[in-house]
Amino acid sequence: MRSTLLKTAAAVIAAVAASAVIAPTAAAATTDIVFDCRGDTPFGAEYMTLNQTVDATAPATVSPSGALDIVVDPAPNQVPSEAAGYTVREVRDFTLKVPVPTNSTLTGVTLTGGSGLGSTPTWSESGGIVTVSFAGPIAGGASFELPTITAHLTAGASGAIESTLYGTSYDDPGLTFTAVVSTFIGNVSVPTSCFPNPNPVLTSTTIG
Incomplete structure (x- = not known):
């Protein structure tokens, strides 16, 4: 039950994560992101892996001190209404960190x-x-669409601008959210912490 719910909520945030750090260019690059997650339930910690595909775009090159925008437009999605026989009430309190x-x-x-x-x-x-x-x-069961997110950047003097996600461990997460489900003991809130493992380079722009 919790695994299914976590996957759904993480998909929401992963889209935000990608959006916050990515920028517009000629072609989109598709990246499969794997998150390691820990959900803190009343029954103990639950560990799982979440997979999220991201379409990221960024200019191949930019002039020194030049401006560039990084943009992502997530597709519509839906929260499941049921997981393992339990009613999914809601997912809430999303936070996504991007360096x-x-x-x-x-x-x-x-x-x-x-x-x-x-x-x-x-x-x-x-x-x-x-x-x-x-x-x-x-x-639970509701359709939603995340906003288009544009990150506005100014390039440095030289080198490469590589976008990634944030997070190194459950205690230093890049993605957090809370899932709420109805169980035999009542509504259960499951705070969840995730980090990308591995943490792939989403886009790369050469300054020059």
Whole structure:
């Protein structure tokens, strides 16, 4: 039950993650991201692997000190209404962290569009880490569409601008969320922490 729910919620966030760090270019690169996750349930920790495919785009080259945008437009999705015989009530409290790529400076993030999220996504930056979050909730069985996310960057003097996700362990996660399900003991909240393992390079732009 919890594994199915975690996969669904993680798919929501993984799309946000990819969006926050990716930019527009001629062609999209498809990357399969594998997350290691730990859900803290009343019955103990549950471990699982989540898989999420991401279409990422970025310019192949940019001039020194030049501007570039990194953009992702996630496809519509749906939260399951049932998992292992239990009712999925909602998923909520999403947070996704993405490092600002080396050899670049973040000038802003634009979130546009999206529907069925239960709240308005926001972003913040601190210490070179961008955090995209929204409270939800997204009800079980509901359809939703994540916003298009555009990261605005300024290139450095030289080198490559490589976008990746954040997170190195369950205690230093890049993706967190809470799943709520109905069980024989009542509604159960499952806080979940995930990190990409391995952490692939999503896009690469050469400065020059």
